[in-house]
Amino acid sequence: MSNLPPHQRSPFPGDADAPLQYAEPAPRPVHQKRQRARGPPALLRDYLTRAELLELVPLSMSTIDNLEHAGVFPSRFKIDPTTRVAWRRKEVERFMEQRAAKRVHKGEQHPRQKIRRSGCTQRRLVTELTHRLEKRKRNISKQETER
Numbered sequence: 677m678s679n680l681p682p683h684q685r686s687p688f689p690g691d692a693d694a695p696l697q698y699a700e701p702a703p704r705p706v707h708q709k710r711q712r713a714r715g716p717p718a719l720l721r722d723y724l725t726r727a728e729l730l731e732l733v734p735l736s737m738s739t740i741d742n743l744e745h746a747g748v749f750p751s752r753f754k755i756d757p758t759t760r761v762a763w764r765r766k767e768v769e770r771f772m773e774q775r776a777a778k779r780v781h782k783g784e785q786h787p788r789q790k791i792r793r794s795g796c797t798q799r800r801l802v803t804e805l806t807h808r809l810e811k812r813k814r815n816i817s818k819q820e821t822e823r
């Protein structure tokens with residue numbers, strides 16, 4: 677009988693005294709990533725890919741989509757024959773410069789900033805606006821009847 681521990685004994689009866697020998701696993705081939713042919717660096721190209729656009733513009737992609745649909749943000753173009761899209765660098769930079777020119781400085785009030793009013797003041801404003809609206813309607817109806 678062999679003095680080897682059970683996990684090192686050969687399962688074959690004639691090889692009882694020989695220790696099991698394990699073959700070294702074959703080395704795996706080293707796969708190199710396929711290098712894509714790249715053009716000039718991103719700073720020198722006339723267009724921006726989606727990833728480059730998101731690095732340059734501090735907006736989410738859904739906001740960019742909405743602004744583009746509204747005609748505010750520069751429109752994209754398709755890079756054929758793939759499904760990738762790109763934006764013209766100059767148009768995006770012009771958009772960012774226009775946004776920077778419209779910024780509000782400290783001390784200035786933003787045009788859309790709401791002014792808080794008490795409930796009484798708000799009721800007065802609503803009443804005044806309703807009277808103005810009724811007056812306009814009366815003036816319009818008088819003008820139509822005179823014609």
